[in-house]
Amino acid sequence: MGQILIEAFLKAGALGTDDIFIYNRTHAKARQLAARHPGIHIAPNNRTLVENSEIILICVKPLEYGNVLDDIQDVVQPEHLVISITSPVLIRDIEERIPAKVAKVVPSITNSVLCGAALVMFGSRLTSDDRKTLFRLFRHISRPIEINEAHVRVSSDLASCAPAFLCLLMQRFAESASDVAGIPRETAVSLVNEMILGVGKLLTEGGFSLESLQERVAVPGGVTRDGLNVLDQELGTVFQQLFHMTQHKHEKDLQHVQRMFYEHT
Numbered sequence: 001m002g003q004i005l006i007e008a009f010l011k012a013g014a015l016g017t018d019d020i021f022i023y024n025r026t027h028a029k030a031r032q033l034a035a036r037h038p039g040i041h042i043a044p045n046n047r048t049l050v051e052n053s054e055i056i057l058i059c060v061k062p063l064e065y066g067n068v069l070d071d072i073q074d075v076v077q078p079e080h081l082v083i084s085i086t087s088p089v090l091i092r093d094i095e096e097r098i099p100a101k102v103a104k105v106v107p108s109i110t111n112s113v114l115c116g117a118a119l120v121m122f123g124s125r126l127t128s129d130d131r132k133t134l135f136r137l138f139r140h141i142s143r144p145i146e147i148n149e150a151h152v153r154v155s156s157d158l159a160s161c162a163p164a165f166l167c168l169l170m171q172r173f174a175e176s177a178s179d180v181a182g183i184p185r186e187t188a189v190s191l192v193n194e195m196i197l198g199v200g201k202l203l204t205e206g207g208f209s210l211e212s213l214q215e216r217v218a219v220p221g222g223v224t225r226d227g228l229n230v231l232d233q234e235l236g237t238v239f240q241q242l243f244h245m246t247q248h249k250h251e252k253d254l255q256h257v258q259r260m261f262y263e264h265t
């Protein structure tokens with residue numbers, strides 16, 4: 001995600017390569033990224049990165065947060081803006097460990113094409129100017145939407161996991177078309193891909209809502225209306241089950257991450 005975010009900010013012209021310092025545990029990965037974007041600075045460690053930066057994005061897996069905060073806690077200052085991109089590490093737990101202003105922004109792979117939402121949550125130390133700075137930065141690559149941290153899991157499901165969920169649904173959709181009606185799979189996939197792009201535009205730029213688009217396409221007694229009825233009946237509680245699973249996993253992850261996190265204090 002760190003790489004995706006850097007490349008999105010560069011693509012959008014929000015930052016120049018000279019503005020960016022990176023550090024990665026496996027140094028070769030940082031070198032590869034810097035080689036692709038000459039001008040990016042490679043820091044030798046997390047401490048030096050912080051000493052050279054105003055805004056710091058932590059893009060490691062949840063269980064690595066403790067290590068990164070250990071690395072930086074002596075050098076990070078109250079004026080630094082530290083942004084976490086992970087759901088199960090709570091803002092208040094980071095604030096307890098470092099004196100910086102802390103925010104959480106959960107991006108989505110859709111941000112790599114400068115689309116989709118970024119979920120924004122503010123810690124207690126950000127001023128209104130800091131909030132504007134953060135929104136301005138992420139507006140270059142996404143539609144930043146402020147959410148309550150208590151809803152981070154379900155919001156991430158909808159904004160960040162959903163590209164994968166939707167691709168599975170669309171894959172099944174195309175495969176079934178091929179199985180039942182004999183259309184070549186590649187043709188079915190191309191039709192579905194183009195349709196999804198069009199639906200995205202209709203919902204974001206075309207003035208349609210989820211409901212009004214269904215109404216617009218489905219005429220009473222027509223095949224779309226019958227298709228909607230089949231979907232309505234057969235989908236049952238599948239999405240409720242999905243969200244129960246992610247909520248349950250989030251609770252377990254929170255407990256696990258918090259245990260690991262406080263082992264570092």
Ligand SMILES: NC(=O)C1=CN([C@@H]2O[C@H](COP(=O)(O)OP(=O)(O)OC[C@H]3O[C@@H](n4cnc5c(N)ncnc54)[C@H](OP(=O)(O)O)[C@@H]3O)[C@@H](O)[C@H]2O)C=CC1
Pocket residue numbers: 001002023024025026029046059060061062064067068085086087106107108109160
């Ligand atoms: N994947 C997604 O779509 C999304 C992910 N996220 C969040 O982003 C975070 C990262 O996920 P993702 O990019 O998929 O994970 P990856 O494992 O692909 O990337 C994590 C990177 O962090 C590096 N790293 C680990 N420990 C340290 C350390 N102590 N100091 C410096 N670098 C370190 C790893 O280096 P090494 O090469 O040595 O392993 C690796 O390159 C997660 O917390 C996830 O929840 C948020 C939104 C969407």
